[in-house]
Amino acid sequence: MxxxxxxxxxxxxxxxxxxxxxxxxxxxxxxxxxxxxxxxxxxxxxxxxxxxxxxxxxxxxxxxGFYASWADLFGKETEQGIVVDHTAHGSTGGPLQVVSTSDVPGGRGSRPETAGQIQKVDIVGRASRIAAPAYVYLPPEYFQPQYRTRTFPVGVVLTGYPGTAESLVDKLNYPRTAQQLAKDGRMQPMILVMMRPSVAPPRDTECVDVPGGPQVETFFAKDLPEAVLAHYRVGKRPGGWGVIGDSTGGYCALKFAMHHPRVYAAGAGLSPYYKALIDPTTGDLFHGDRNLENHADLWWFIKHRPAPDTSLLVTSSKVGERNYRSTLTFIQGVQATNLTRISSIILDSGGHNFNTWKREIPPALQWLSGRLTDH
Structure with a gap:
């Protein structure tokens, strides 16, 4: 069991x-x-x-959704993803392979043209040499004949650490929320790629390219977009990709948008922090490389690097979140730049948990959609 x-x-x-x-x-x-x-x-x-x-x-x-299995709980999950060849089922044998499909939890009906679809996929990074699983939400419009020539914007959705990608689907309800917002005309139909940022389990890499170790930032900045572009109808030009996450995933989302604005036009951090954590779960991330450590520090980056042309969203609460004051300081720092745009959601109260993020996800998705274009 x-x-x-x-x-x-x-x-x-x-x-x-x-x-x-x-x-x-x-x-x-x-x-x-x-x-x-x-x-x-x-x-x-x-x-x-x-x-x-x-x-x-x-x-x-x-x-x-902290742990997905007994092996995950006891730190025994060390194997990276296994690439499954589905050429016989129409796959091109590319870096993204569809493992299975399922209905959207809580959706109406089972036809993808009316209810959308969840695809479980394996992604293998050609530059980073990282393999990782993910869940992809395809909106109903993706399957409708009138949209057959249309490309769709993409939102990469990240969990915290340790987190499970399944929780984004059935606990935080990203697909169902996106579907309802699009139905109500509050956001455009989007493809969601849902996964956890710890793509080299059980290590928490803080989405860093570790010297001599996992090249996680390269995976998300280069390999993941290339894999999705090769398999789905998504735009190739800048402006069609955004990223959103909570906690560790929120830090990673902000970092990707700041470091790679031509890939991610917008990044939303729900309850994020702003500097890579160092603890027993991360190990030595920088190996004494001060430049790499500074690069991963969003405070340092916003002060010492040219302002990236991207949009950021941060969230916190006045009571219940430890990042409230640091979030206000970060907002002020970004406002002092002449190019980066910053928005925020500040709740009166709310802890560092799913209940708080469920209150923030609908407006955050709507914000993200409004800053992306399809081509």
Missing amino acids: GLTSNKVLVLAMFFAAVLFVGTVWLWPRLARQNWRTVSGRVGLLLATQLALFACVGLAANQAF
Whole structure:
């Protein structure tokens, strides 16, 4: 049974209930003061608390999508993506391979012409030599005859760390939200490429080209656009790509838009930070290269590099987010430039969690759509 399976959660709740009842039932028998009864009481309390903790942890993981599998949870997921050859099914054998298709969660109907489609894909980077899975949302218009010659703008959607790409689909509801906004005329139909920024699991690379290690920024700035361009009807000229993410994904989204404005015309960071973190999950990202470290620092970049011709969106909340003051400072720094454009969503309250981001995603997608063009 998988980590996110409802059966696992129900089984954990059942054992917790059994241990609780057993503790209440056996407690009088363990009331004597000797080492056996004391050990029994300690054992029952520890077992019950561990069972309750497991229930809470499993429920939280299902709600927020931190880990996708047991291997992911215990850091055993070290294999990079496997490229699947689908030439027999009409694929060109390019850098993007479609693994499976599914309906949009919460969508109406199953026909792609009316409900859109989710494609699970494998992407292999020719420059970075990184392989990673992703989910691609194709809007209903993509399959409609009147749009057969039209190209579509692309929004790259990134999770936080560790995060799972599945959570972007079924927890944060990006496809369904984009579909509804387009139906209401509040945004244009867009292709969404949804994935996590940690494309070299279990390491958190902070979307950096690590010297002698994973070339993650190259993957997102060069390989990913080339793979999507080779497979889907998307525009080739600048202005048709944007990127959005939360937490670590928000930092990466801002960085990609600032470092590669001819690739990403707009970047939206939901609850972002502005400087690459260094901790046990990242390891040594820069290997003493001060220039590389400065380049990954968005504060330093906005002050010491020419202002990029791109649009940025940042979000925070006055109560509940640690990045509130740093976000205001970043806004002021960008405003001092003569080319980069900055917008913000500031909530009165909201923590660093899915509930907050669900409130920010609809206006952020609408903002992103308004800054992209199709060709």
